[in-house]
Amino acid sequence: MDYQFQILPNAELQNIVPLVYELNNGKISLDVLQSRFKEMQQQNYECAVIKHNEALIGVTGMWFCTRHYIGKSAELDHVYIQSEHRGSGLGKQFMAWIANYIKAKGYQSIELNTYVQNYPSHKFYYNEGFQILGYHFLKKI
Template sequence: MSYQFKIIPNTDLDVVIPLVYELNEGKISRSVLELRFNEMSRQNYECAVILDDEDVVGVSGLWFCTRHYIGKSVELDHVYIKPAYRKKGLGKQFMHWINNYAKEKGYQSMELNTYVQNYPSHKFYYNEGYEILGYHFLKRL
């Protein structure tokens, strides 16, 4: 099976909302996701997708910035592949494609957060060469 990896225009971000909704197990409403993605579209954000024909089966947000400790960095956000497409090497291919995309844009590092209880993702990212740098803290205002 042949998949396509690409960056979608920020005007088309609505196509990834169903996947991000699944990722968050419905804890964030679709209407809130729509509002947030609309706002994200005007920031240093891009969205990479995996297409199976015309169907979006995977997604990763990309936040671009410069950080004092690592230089030009892209932070992966809401990485998700539909369950039926997992364990087939697709995630590895997607990460490789994103890595090359970031390098071509002149970025020097990639970062991400993963939920503490998501053990399969920890193993996957270790195998992709990621290291744990610290803890991510959150305070709601």
């Protein structure tokens, strides 16, 4: 199959909203996602996508920063590939492409969060060389 990996221009971020909506099983409304991605266009955020026959079938956001404990780091956010395109090594190829992109920008590490109950992702990230550093806590205020 013919897949292309690329950085999506920030002006086109609204195009990934349907994929992120799928990822969250509709728990966050389309309107809220559209509003948040509009804000993210103005922040230190980039988006990598997978295209298949010009259709967006995979996505991850990347937040770029410098952290005291690891240095220049990119945090992956909302990593998602549509289910019909999984199981063929595409995720592994996407992660390699992302790592090369991030390294070429001068960053030394990649971080991410994954939901506690998402066991298939845990196995995938372990196999990709990720290690658990700590717990991610959240408090809405």
